Amino acid sequence: MTVLASGWPGALGHPFFLHAVLAGAAIAAASGMVGYFLVLRAQVFTGDALSHMAFTGSLAALAAGVDLRLGLYAATIAVAVLLGTLSRSGRADDVAIGSVFAWITGLGAFFLTLYTTSGGADNAGAGVRVLFGSIFGMSAGQAGTAAAVAAGVCAVVLAVFRPLLFASVDEAVAAARGVPVRLLGFGFLALVGVTAAEASQAVGSLLLLGLLAAPAGTAQRLTDNPARAFALSTVLAVAEMWGGLTISYAVPKMPPSFAIVAVAATVYAAAFAVGARRRSPAPRLARA
Numbered sequence: 001m002t003v004l005a006s007g008w009p010g011a012l013g014h015p016f017f018l019h020a021v022l023a024g025a026a027i028a029a030a031s032g033m034v035g036y037f038l039v040l041r042a043q044v045f046t047g048d049a050l051s052h053m054a055f056t057g058s059l060a061a062l063a064a065g066v067d068l069r070l071g072l073y074a075a076t077i078a079v080a081v082l083l084g085t086l087s088r089s090g091r092a093d094d095v096a097i098g099s100v101f102a103w104i105t106g107l108g109a110f111f112l113t114l115y116t117t118s119g120g121a122d123n124a125g126a127g128v129r130v131l132f133g134s135i136f137g138m139s140a141g142q143a144g145t146a147a148a149v150a151a152g153v154c155a156v157v158l159a160v161f162r163p164l165l166f167a168s169v170d171e172a173v174a175a176a177r178g179v180p181v182r183l184l185g186f187g188f189l190a191l192v193g194v195t196a197a198e199a200s201q202a203v204g205s206l207l208l209l210g211l212l213a214a215p216a217g218t219a220q221r222l223t224d225n226p227a228r229a230f231a232l233s234t235v236l237a238v239a240e241m242w243g244g245l246t247i248s249y250a251v252p253k254m255p256p257s258f259a260i261v262a263v264a265a266t267v268y269a270a271a272f273a274v275g276a277r278r279r280s281p282a283p284r285l286a287r288a
Helices: 002-011 015-040 044-064 068-085 094-116 121-132 140-159 161-169 171-176 181-203 208-222 226-250 256-279
Strands: none
Touching: 015 044, 015 140, 015 161, 015 181, 015 208, 015 226, 044 068, 044 094, 044 121, 044 181, 044 208, 068 094, 068 181, 140 161, 140 181, 161 171, 161 181, 161 226, 171 181, 181 208, 181 256, 208 226, 208 256, 226 256
């Protein structure tokens, strides 16, 4: 395999791989940080809804003839804030998500049909890229923009880490202590929207939930310490991103989005097995 023979230095000699590594690291770090709070706040279903919105927003932009990223960011952020508005304390709940889920999916199907029937094979290929991502197809400018936006998300999450953690663990006490719980809830959902838009460029709208949830779920199974779990989720997300890119580079027929999520799922499965083994009771001696 090429990557095994030449190593990462050889792979990084290819601009497409270098762009994917740099943008992917930033996107994965943001996904790991935001994903930690998604899991902690039991809002993983929100990420699922926003993955569908990323699909719908992207296709709406393409159908309108504008930059795909415009529809991607506008749609995911707007729906994320809408979900907070429909819920209490700015924390999206299953009822609010379920109220808009079918509508989002239906719009996505409409825009997909509209776009694919208006321009032939090229448009159909663009629809596939929206679904499954195209991280190896990023230009230097696109990779730089994605990395800058993801770095901004990371900076904001780090800035609000303590109050957001307090509000996530004990919302009532946090509110009594003067923490702006509702404002934090809205802000967090907006961050989830931005991160979903970012992650969809790497792994596609169908698979972005894996990048948001799997590293965080793994981290929470390995440690109960919030700071360590947060850091571990971030590190795991970046490592799984790079691992998936390396595998996809070594096996060209394997899509990078599949490889990235497969690595993340495998690591989660291993952590689940280790955790289940630790929790299993010691065997009891049979009574004579």
